[in-house]
Amino acid sequence: MYTADADSSQAVKAQLRLRELILAGELPGGERIAELALVERLGVSRTPIRAALARLEHEGLLQALPGGGYAVRVFSERDVADAIELRGTVEGVAARLAAERGVDASALAAARECLDAVDKVLARRSLTDADFSRYVELNERFHSLMWSMCGSAVIEREIERVVSLPFASPSGFVVVQSNSPRARDMLVVAQDQHRQVLDAIERREGTRAESIMREHARIAQRNLREAVRGQQHERMPAVRLIR
Known part of the structure; x- marks a missing residue:
C-alpha cells in the first residue's frame, strides 16, 4: 500500500x-x-x-x-549578486546578535575546532580537488555553527531561506577558485575573516562582527564575477544558468 x-x-x-x-x-x-x-x-x-x-x-x-x-530558471548576474548581498546582511545580523547576547564556551570551542581543521587543509602549498571538497564541508559547518550562536530561531530560519537561493550559499562559488593560481590565497583571506568574526563575537564586539560578515560575502561576489567572466562551465556547469 x-x-x-x-x-x-x-x-x-x-x-x-x-x-x-x-x-x-x-x-x-x-x-x-x-x-x-x-x-x-x-x-x-x-x-x-x-x-x-x-x-x-x-x-x-x-x-x-x-x-x-x-x-x-535563468538568472541575471544581478539576481545572484543580490542573493549573496542578502546572505551577507543576514549573516551580519546573526554575528552581531551573537556578540551582543554572548555565546556559550562550548559553542565557541566547536567553532574554533572547525577553524583549526580548515587551517590544516590550508597548510598545504597547493590544494587538490579533495582539499577543496574538505574546505567546502568545513566552511559550511563553520557558518552553520555561527548562525546558531545568535540564539534566534527566527534569524536562523531566515538565513536558511536565504542560503537556499541559487548560488547564495557560503560555498556557492568556492569550486570556481580551484583552477585559479590565487585559489589558496583567497581561501586564506576568507579563513582570516572567519577567525576575526569569531574573535569579535567572543569579545562581545557586535558592530565589528557584523561588519566582518558583510565584508566576508564580498569574496563570494568576486568569485561570482570570475565565474561569469571566465565562463567556468566545466568546473561549475550551473554557471550556464547565469546570463
Whole structure:
C-alpha cells in the first residue's frame, strides 16, 4: 500500500535528484520540464514529481509557465549578486546578535575546532580537488555553527531561506577558485575573516562582527564575477544558468 509518507519521501528524493540535474547542466536553463520524461528518468510516479517541481519553484530554480508546467530558471548576474548581498546582511545580523547576547564556551570551542581543521587543509602549498571538497564541508559547518550562536530561531530560519537561493550559499562559488593560481590565497583571506568574526563575537564586539560578515560575502561576489567572466562551465556547469 502506497502511503502519504511514501509519497513525501519520494518527493524529497525527486527534489534532490532534480536539483542535481539542474546544477549539473543536464536540464538547460529556459527549458520546459517534461513531467513524463522525469517519471521515466527518475523512476517515480507523477505525484512526487509534481511535489518536487513545486518545491524547486519555491527554491527559485524553476519558474511556473503561464500555460502550466515549469521551466528551468535563468538568472541575471544581478539576481545572484543580490542573493549573496542578502546572505551577507543576514549573516551580519546573526554575528552581531551573537556578540551582543554572548555565546556559550562550548559553542565557541566547536567553532574554533572547525577553524583549526580548515587551517590544516590550508597548510598545504597547493590544494587538490579533495582539499577543496574538505574546505567546502568545513566552511559550511563553520557558518552553520555561527548562525546558531545568535540564539534566534527566527534569524536562523531566515538565513536558511536565504542560503537556499541559487548560488547564495557560503560555498556557492568556492569550486570556481580551484583552477585559479590565487585559489589558496583567497581561501586564506576568507579563513582570516572567519577567525576575526569569531574573535569579535567572543569579545562581545557586535558592530565589528557584523561588519566582518558583510565584508566576508564580498569574496563570494568576486568569485561570482570570475565565474561569469571566465565562463567556468566545466568546473561549475550551473554557471550556464547565469546570463
